[in-house]
Structures are given as C-alpha cells and as structure tokens.
Amino acid sequence: MAFIRKSEKPRTGIIGTKSVDINETEKLTTTQLIDFAKKDGIETAPLDIHALVKSLGIRLVSIPMKDEISGSLSLSENGKEWIIKVNALHHPNRQRFTIAHELAHFARHRSLQAQFEDQNFFRKGDTNAMEAEANRFAGELLMPEVLFRDRVKLFNGSIEAIAQCFKTSTLAVRVRAKQLGMKGHGLE
Ligand SMILES: [Zn+2]
Structure with missing residues (x-):
C-alpha cells in the first residue's frame, strides 16, 4: 500500500549516469536494468541492487523508519536527483525488495509523480495498478x-x-x- 503525496511533476532533464542517459519519460524494463548492471560489471545473480541503484545515479539512503514504512522514492528539492530511502531496521533481504520496488517506481513511474512512499508490500494486497506493477517489477528484477x-x-x-x-x-x-x-x- 502506498501513500502518495500529490506534487508537481518532476522537471524535465536528463538523468545522466556513466552507462546510460535516461530521459525523463523513458520507461525502463527489468531486462534493460539487468543489462545495465552487466555492462557496469555489477553482480546479477544474486543482483547487487545497491550497486545498480548507484550506477543509475540514484542516491540510496538507509535510515531507521517506523516499522510499517518500507521505503520511499523522491526527487530532491532542486529536482536534480532521485533518492531512494529504505528502512534500515528491516531485514537486509526485505530491504533488497524495498529498494527494487522503489527502483521500479523510478523505472516506470518517475514522469508521473515526484514522491512515492510505501508501507508493507504484501500484507494489504496491491492497492492500485502502479503498486502492483512495482511489486511485479521488483520480483522480476531480483528473480x-x-x-x-x-x-x-x-x-x-x-x-x-x-x-x-x-x-x-x-x-x-x-x-x-x-x-x-x-x-x-x-x-x-
Ligand atoms: Zn510503491
């Protein structure tokens, strides 16, 4: 389940990374992301999700949060950087899924919203199509x-x-x- 703050659409611009240039609206697939990882020499089995996120130019922050919060994806205030936050108090394997889920919002939904915040992914079911897509994407990326x-x-x-x-x-x-x-x- 996600609580989504309505906010301005992200500003246009190129999100540059060392391996790819991603424009604001291009939707990425799990296959593309795994290919990026391989190109950057990142372990893909099991996927080094931390390294992949960083290679895409996304800032990854692990901080303690309330137990019911898994993580979030948000655009920085200056609109130049995407930030994934993950609940540092959760089990490392759960954090991996959270990061993959937030990366899915980046890959598929970043042109729609500038802020995504997620609670437990599985317990309350998928509340909307965007969350269902992010969960499926995360599963596909990691497995x-x-x-x-x-x-x-x-x-x-x-x-x-x-x-x-x-x-x-x-x-x-x-x-x-x-x-x-x-x-x-x-x-x-
Ligand atoms: Zn979500």
Missing part, C-alpha cells in the same frame, strides 16, 4: 524468470534455499512462483 525456474529445479523447490540464493524473503519467492504459474514443491 528473473529463466534464472528462477533454473533455481527452483536445482533446489528441488525448497523455498528457503531459493530465497537464500536470491537473497529475498521466502514470501517474495512464493509470490514470484505464483506469478509464473508454478505449482508443486510447496510453491503455491
């Missing part, structure tokens, strides 16, 4: 389909082993398996 199917086979469907391999929560693994229509091995 790309081909790799995910391969690991499910390799670990014989052990949710704990798969979660450990991708450094995600077991809940995120279950949700991803469901999205991919996978059943058996206790995956549903």
Whole structure:
C-alpha cells in the first residue's frame, strides 16, 4: 500500500549516469536494468541492487523508519536527483525488495509523480495498478524468470534455499512462483 503525496511533476532533464542517459519519460524494463548492471560489471545473480541503484545515479539512503514504512522514492528539492530511502531496521533481504520496488517506481513511474512512499508490500494486497506493477517489477528484477525456474529445479523447490540464493524473503519467492504459474514443491 502506498501513500502518495500529490506534487508537481518532476522537471524535465536528463538523468545522466556513466552507462546510460535516461530521459525523463523513458520507461525502463527489468531486462534493460539487468543489462545495465552487466555492462557496469555489477553482480546479477544474486543482483547487487545497491550497486545498480548507484550506477543509475540514484542516491540510496538507509535510515531507521517506523516499522510499517518500507521505503520511499523522491526527487530532491532542486529536482536534480532521485533518492531512494529504505528502512534500515528491516531485514537486509526485505530491504533488497524495498529498494527494487522503489527502483521500479523510478523505472516506470518517475514522469508521473515526484514522491512515492510505501508501507508493507504484501500484507494489504496491491492497492492500485502502479503498486502492483512495482511489486511485479521488483520480483522480476531480483528473480528473473529463466534464472528462477533454473533455481527452483536445482533446489528441488525448497523455498528457503531459493530465497537464500536470491537473497529475498521466502514470501517474495512464493509470490514470484505464483506469478509464473508454478505449482508443486510447496510453491503455491
Ligand atoms: Zn510503491
């Protein structure tokens, strides 16, 4: 569930990074982001989400927040920099999913809003299409389909082993398996 402060649209301009120039409205896919990561020599299995965010020119801040807040994405006051904040008190694997979710808002929705704040992602269900898209995107980014199917086979469907391999929560693994229509091995 997200609480979204209505605010001005981000100003136009180029968000420059060392590997890509991203304009204000271009929507990015998980495949593109993983390709950027590979080009920059960033580990992709499991994805080094911290390094990817930084290579895209986004500032990443880990700070203690109220337990019900997972994180946020916002444009800096001068409109020049995007900032992802993540709740430092949450488990590191949960923080990875939060960062991926906020990165999804950057990749897909940054031309629509300048501020996104997120509570727990799974507990209250997806409240709107944007949040559903961000959750799916985060799952895809951290657990790309081909790799995910391969690991499910390799670990014989052990949710704990798969979660450990991708450094995600077991809940995120279950949700991803469901999205991919996978059943058996206790995956549903
Ligand atoms: Zn969100």
